Amino acid sequence: MDFQGNMDRILDSIQQAKAAGAMYRSGPEMEIPGYSCADHFYESDTMLHSWEVVAELLQHPLCVDIMIDVGLPVMHKNVTYNCRLVFLNRKILLIRPKLILCDDGNYRETRWFTAWRKIRQVEDHYIPRIISRITGQITVPFGDAVIATRDTCIGYEICEELWNPESSHIPMSLDGVEIIVNGSGSYTEIRKGYVCRDLVMSATARSGGCYLFANQRGCDGDRVYFSGNSMIGLNGSIVARTLPYSLQEVEIVTATIDLESVRNYRSLVRSRCLHAAQSQAYPRIQVNFALSNDEDIFLPLSQPIEYTIPTPEEEILYGPACWLWDYLRRSGQGGFLLPLSGGVDSSSTATIVYSMCHLVVQAVANGEEKVLEDVRRIVSQSDYVPRDRRELCGRLFHTVYMATENSSIETKNRAKLLSQQIGRLNLPVLGDILGAPPTAELEPLDEGTLVQTDEADMGMTYAELATYGKLRKVECCGPYSMFGKLIHMWSDRCSPAEVAEKVKLFFRYYSVNRHKMTILTPAYHAETYSPDDHRFDHRQFLYNYRWLWQFRAIDKAVEKLETRSRDEQVERSSSNRSTKDSQSSHKRPSSRSCSNSFSGSTGNESQRRGVEVPPGPLIQTGLMESHKPECVLQDHPSGTHTTAEPIDCGPGSETDRKRWGCLSSPLHTLGHSTQKSCRAVKITLVHLQHHTTSVQM
Numbered sequence: 077m078d079f080q081g082n083m084d085r086i087l088d089s090i091q092q093a094k095a096a097g098a099m100y101r102s103g104p105e106m107e108i109p110g111y112s113c114a115d116h117f118y119e120s121d122t123m124l125h126s127w128e129v130v131a132e133l134l135q136h137p138l139c140v141d142i143m144i145d146v147g148l149p150v151m152h153k154n155v156t157y158n159c160r161l162v163f164l165n166r167k168i169l170l171i172r173p174k175l176i177l178c179d180d181g182n183y184r185e186t187r188w189f190t191a192w193r194k195i196r197q198v199e200d201h202y203i204p205r206i207i208s209r210i211t212g213q214i215t216v217p218f219g220d221a222v223i224a225t226r227d228t229c230i231g232y233e234i235c236e237e238l239w240n241p242e243s244s245h246i247p248m249s250l251d252g253v254e255i256i257v258n259g260s261g262s263y264t265e266i267r268k269g270y271v272c273r274d275l276v277m278s279a280t281a282r283s284g285g286c287y288l289f290a291n292q293r294g295c296d297g298d299r300v301y302f303s304g305n306s307m308i309g310l311n312g313s314i315v316a317r318t319l320p321y322s323l324q325e326v327e328i329v330t331a332t333i334d335l336e337s338v339r340n341y342r343s344l345v346r347s348r349c350l351h352a353a354q355s356q357a358y359p360r361i362q363v364n365f366a367l368s369n370d371e372d373i374f375l376p377l378s379q380p381i382e383y384t385i386p387t388p389e390e391e392i393l394y395g396p397a398c399w400l401w402d403y404l405r406r407s408g409q410g411g412f413l414l415p416l417s418g419g420v421d422s423s424s425t426a427t428i429v430y431s432m433c434h435l436v437v438q439a440v441a442n443g444e445e446k447v448l449e450d451v452r453r454i455v456s457q458s459d460y461v462p463r464d465r466r467e468l469c470g471r472l473f474h475t476v477y478m479a480t481e482n483s484s485i486e487t488k489n490r491a492k493l494l495s496q497q498i499g500r501l502n503l504p505v506l507g508d509i510l511g512a513p514p515t516a517e518l519e520p521l522d523e524g525t526l527v528q529t530d531e532a533d534m535g536m537t538y539a540e541l542a543t544y545g546k547l548r549k550v551e552c553c554g555p556y557s558m559f560g561k562l563i564h565m566w567s568d569r570c571s572p573a574e575v576a577e578k579v580k581l582f583f584r585y586y587s588v589n590r591h592k593m594t595i596l597t598p599a600y601h602a603e604t605y606s607p608d609d610h611r612f613d614h615r616q617f618l619y620n621y622r623w624l625w626q627f628r629a630i631d632k633a634v635e636k637l638e639t640r641s642r643d644e645q646v647e648r649s650s651s652n653r654s655t656k657d658s659q660s661s662h663k664r665p666s667s668r669s670c671s672n673s674f675s676g677s678t679g680n681e682s683q684r685r686g687v688e689v690p691p692g693p694l695i696q697t698g699l700m701e702s703h704k705p706e707c708v709l710q711d712h713p714s715g716t717h718t719t720a721e722p723i724d725c726g727p728g729s730e731t732d733r734k735r736w737g738c739l740s741s742p743l744h745t746l747g748h749s750t751q752k753s754c755r756a757v758k759i760t761l762v763h764l765q766h767h768t769t770s771v772q773m
């Protein structure tokens with residue numbers, strides 16, 4: 077909702093782009109009002125002020141001889157769309173509405189916008205009079221069109237359109253669109269950093285072309301942190317990118333690309349050419365303007381760069397720190413007060429505030445005027461220059477130790493040490509804090525010694541809690557499905573009856589405590605299994621904590637598993653006896669070839685427990701994989717069908733890719749059978765090196 081600030085930043089970016097010699101400028105999704113305006117998108121003021129900013133931009137002397145697209149909501153025939161507006165030299169060329177909206181995770185786009193589904197169609201849009209007076213236009217094209225300049229063709233994809241299996245860049249690139257521009261609002265989650273890079277690389281590797289991915293960076297008023305990582309892709313490589321985790325308000329990234337390289341790349345992919353020749357044409361908005369000029373042979377071309385992904389530790393240290401900085405400077409507060417207990421939660425918070433101070437000092441040292449201006453305002457000192465992060469931390473950050481008679485001397489010491497150590501980049505006390513048993517310190521000490529620990533209180537470990545959390549939220553498990561997964565995951569340590577007890581305990585506690593999440597203070601969204609009730613985890617907060625139906629289903633499954641296991645044991649021992657008796661060397665027919673012992677990889681342990689999982693219907697599918705043996709799904713040594721987990725496919729790959737549909741987790745994808753009776757699908761990838769030509773990757 078910071079229209080003034082947003083317009084200033086857009087103009088700043090245009091100025092920087094022109095200074096870098098760019099002929100085209102794009103920016104993030106909804107950059108005029110901001111992406112996270114939420115129900116403000118219902119307000120006509122939001123639409124009016126957005127158009128007012130467009131009016132300013134159209135008339136601004138900076139906005140000449142450069143093609144620009146900006147993001148804003150536009151109401152067309154009483155329906156609001158999430159749009160890019162493209163303009164050049166005081167004329168609007170096209171308003172391109174988003175075709176595919178996003179409602180995953182924290183996104184709720186369909187609450188405010190409607191997707192434009194008139195594919196390859198444009199209509200007349202009647203622009204407001206304040207705009208007509210500037211451009212002289214009464215109507216402008218609105219819809220799914222592309223822009224044909226004298227030298228190339230430019231098309232638009234808005235954020236989610238890149239993620240969707242029916243991505244717009246595919247038909248556009250087949251129709252000769254060479255530059256695809258994507259204004260995005262993509263937020264960060266730990267270990268998600270590779271996703272945008274892989275999508276841009278894969279889009280341009282398969283379709284050829286140049287891809288401009290302009291993403292928002294920072295907190296724009298909500299719990300999420302937009303990751304930045306704007307980048308330019310070309311024919312399967314990344315040629316330019318911005319850096320993640322910076323306090324810089326406007327950062328541009330430019331690249332010089334050779335359009336001939338797009339044409340060469342595409343014409344060499346023969347199968348693509350056949351499809352391109354049959355592709356349906358997009359409406360083209362003809363513009364007498366060129367992005368290139370006759371002298372461009374002298375320009376050095378951008379080369380592929382290495383795109384590194386931050387480690388999860390860096391993501392934790394810098395993402396929330398940048399978000400806190402935005403929180404602090406926007407909220408008009410003077411700093412932070414933290415009750416520091418010496419436990420993991422408050423100590424991590426303290427470390428993140430310190431990380432924020434470190435980033436501020438660094439940004440000021442790098443000449444970031446805006447950061448200096450903000451920090452001066454926050455500390456109320458117009459000539460202040462933060463040179464030392466410890467000193468800055470002393471001004472912005474205050475901790476208090478709120479002891480009771482149940483507080484132990486150990487935690488107090490750890491809190492004290494941390495408050496003293498905050499200030500070098502060397503916080504050895506963090507090791508002690510992490511190593512200490514988590515405790516609420518609510519129960520009396522026993523002669524000064526702690527007797528209470530969280531894990532004992534909860535009856536479960538934090539590691540177990542994390543597993544439950546991921547299964548509950550990410551994998552959408554109710555009690556019964558969670559039990560079904562855990563009997564395999566924990567086959568080396570628990571019998572099904574024990575797993576059943578653990579799952580029931582978790583769900584009982586979950587349901588009696590769930591209502592407490594409704595009063596959580598706003599926090600940084602970091603993880604896919606976040607329990608935040610306000611924006612992310614939309615489940616009811618009051619339950620029948622006895623879960624009668626669900627727990628009965630678990631009990632029945634345990635009973636079945638135990639009966640089957642006993643039967644199989646009896647069968648085994650009688651078959652052993654008869655084998656001995658007849659002294660036959662024949663093996664028993666493999667009646668269990670499709671079955672699955674509960675043992676997992678720890679056969680001995682499971683034999684000790686003597687429990688096996690019923691076979692369940694399996695479909696065997698044989699696929700031949702002629703190369704990349706490291707991607708072959710390993711068959712379980714014991715022949716079980718425990719659900720496949722993503723595996724690492726070697727250098728440059730990440731194990732956390734299952735959501736993005738890469739090779740590493742085909743079972744997950746296929747496991748969602750619509751046939752209720754079929755829960756597990758077995759897939760075999762065969763590596764037949766002798767019969768195939770090897771392919772170098």
Ligand SMILES: NC(=O)CC[C@H](N)C(=O)O
Nearest residue numbers: 178235236239261262263
């Ligand atoms: N704004 C959007 O369309 C978001 C798209 C995308 N799914 C993401 O996670 O970033």
